[in-house]
Amino acid sequence: MSTSARYWREIPQRYRLEAAKCTSCGKQFFPPRLVCNGCGGREFEATKLSDKGKLATYTVIRIAPSDLTQQAPYAIGIAEFDGGLRVTAQVADVDFDELKVGMPVRIEFRRIREEGEAGILCYGYKFVPVR
Amino acid sequence: MAGIIGYGAYMPRNRIKVEEIAKIWGADAPSYKKGLMLQEKSVPSPDQDTITMSVEATKYALKRAGIDPTRIGAVYVGSESHPYAVKPSGTVLAEAVGATPEAHCADFEFACKAGSAAMFVCMGLVDGGKIEYGLAVGADTSQGAPGDALEYSAAAGAASFIIGKDDGVAKVIDTYSFMTDTPDFWRRSYMHYPRHAGRFTGEPAYFKHVLGCANGMMEKVGMKPKDFAYAVFHQPNGKFPMRVGKMLGFTKEQIEPGWLSPTLGNTYSGSSPMGLTATFDVANPGDMILMVSYGSGSGSDGFVYEMTDKIDAVRDLAPKTREKLDSDKVYIDYGTYAKYRRKIRMGE
Known part of the structure; x- marks a missing residue:
């Protein structure tokens, strides 16, 4: 499978944080899914993740996958957004001793990875501390 | 005539001081500081480029404009450091802010004038009645050759403007x-x-x-x-x-x-x-x-x-440029700068 095609399919979520809300029970999903795991509903309305959340947990990656070795060490976190949605992303622009559970973060648009010297550039969301 | 409906600016958090660059090349920092009237410059992180900064500046511009982004009829990014040699920066920006698919899009280049060129063209299209709103961005992560005078000044930042028919701000x-x-x-x-x-x-x-x-x-x-x-x-x-x-x-x-x-x-x-x-x-x-x-x-x-x-009603809806420049910054040394700007030759 081409990475370009997979990357392209995820653009609504990676660029615009598009989420889905089950019209039967109101449960929200990010990324959207076909069937609600709360009530089995198949009807969803489009919503958007808030761009501000709170860090629920984090870790620091020191041994990174091959295409991220130049960024290591870097922080990865799970942040909780409105409606209880939890999202995983890299925490950028942060000193590691600043990291705390509950710290406010906001979403910024960043370059996530690149496919070598000649491949596509992959963009998406990262967390940055609210200062 | 057209008006600026919303505006926003973004710059990376990293800064490097003139003294830190001069130290590496044996140059006289005080003469650069006095001669060029420069103290420090912004430096992009490895995950920041013209596209990412354009998106963040435009989010601020849209907060101040308060318009539905699908009404934007033209998306123009002016830069001399577009991340791709062939593939537009504007398409990524337009997708990220929700301005697709009914928009005209092209990237502009005219050294440091590409951003104002994008603004100029948007104003013409608005005045000519071809579009309701235009999005014009000037953004760069330019490089100066190591040791060259330009290395003391080549910085990173973006400004975004929503241009429309009404007077705006x-x-x-x-x-x-x-x-x-x-x-x-x-x-x-x-x-x-x-x-x-x-x-x-x-x-x-x-x-x-x-x-x-x-x-x-x-x-x-x-x-x-x-x-x-x-x-x-x-x-x-x-x-x-x-x-x-x-x-x-x-x-x-x-x-x-x-x-x-x-x-x-x-x-x-x-x-x-x-x-x-x-x-x-x-x-x-x-x-x-x-x-x-x-x-x-x-x-x-x-x-x-x-x-x-x-x-008066919109200026506080997004970060003010001078406040962001003065408050949110971290100083880096030349080694970190060289790594961030990919000036180090890596192994194959």
Whole structure:
């Protein structure tokens, strides 16, 4: 499978944080899914993740996958957004001793990875501390 | 005439001081600081580029504009550091802010004038009735060759403007352009760093075009320097905009609010547009503002804006440029800078 095609399919979520809300029970999903795991509903309305959340947990990656070795060490976190949605992303622009559970973060648009010297550039969301 | 409906600016958090660069090359930091009137410059992180900064600046512009992004009919990013050689920056920006699919899109390049060129074209399309709103961005993460004078100034930042038919926060009273073929600064295909013609970049290039454009602009609208509350000029360093302003008859007080380069550096296509956002942040309704960009090669775009009552309602809806520049920063050493700017040759 081409990475370009997979990357392209995820653009609504990676660029615009598009989420889905089950019209039967109101449960929200990010990324959207076909069937609600709360009530089995198949009807969803489009919503958007808030761009501000709170860090629920984090870790620091020191041994990174091959295409991220130049960024290591870097922080990865799970942040909780409105409606209880939890999202995983890299925490950028942060000193590691600043990291705390509950710290406010906001979403910024960043370059996530690149496919070598000649491949596509992959963009998406990262967390940055609210200062 | 068209108006600026919303505006926003973004710069990375990293800064490097002139002393830190001078130390590596055995240069005399005080003479650079005094000669170029530069103290430090912004540096992008490895995950920041013209596209990411354009998106963040545009999010701020949309907060101030308060419009549905699907009403944007043109998306133009001006930069000399588009991340791709072939593939538009504007398509990523348009997708990220929700302006697709019914929009005209193209990337602009004219050295440091590409951002104002994008603004100029959007204003024309709005005035001509072809689009309801246009999105124009000036953004760059430019590089100076290691040890070159440009390394002290080449910085990163973006400014974004939503341009529409209603007056918005600033009415565009008129525009004027001035350009000739002047080879003062260039970068050939496949070259990593630009080249420049040293002192030739001054009098026959920057000063000739900025003076020519400013004088032509003021003559076109029948105004003199004293009629403006503020003036913003392209800022390749700290010295040139102050000097050209004084040559034209503007005071330091008129120029200072938009004079970001001493602590930001030269953000190339973002330079005078970012200065304009900082000036909007402090301007009052009724204030007149002159903006003159400069792009090597060479040309200048001139704009006269009149602030409207709406500025007071929207300026606090997004971060103010000067406050962001002064408050949110972290200093890096030359080694980190070299890594971030990919100046280190890596193993295969």
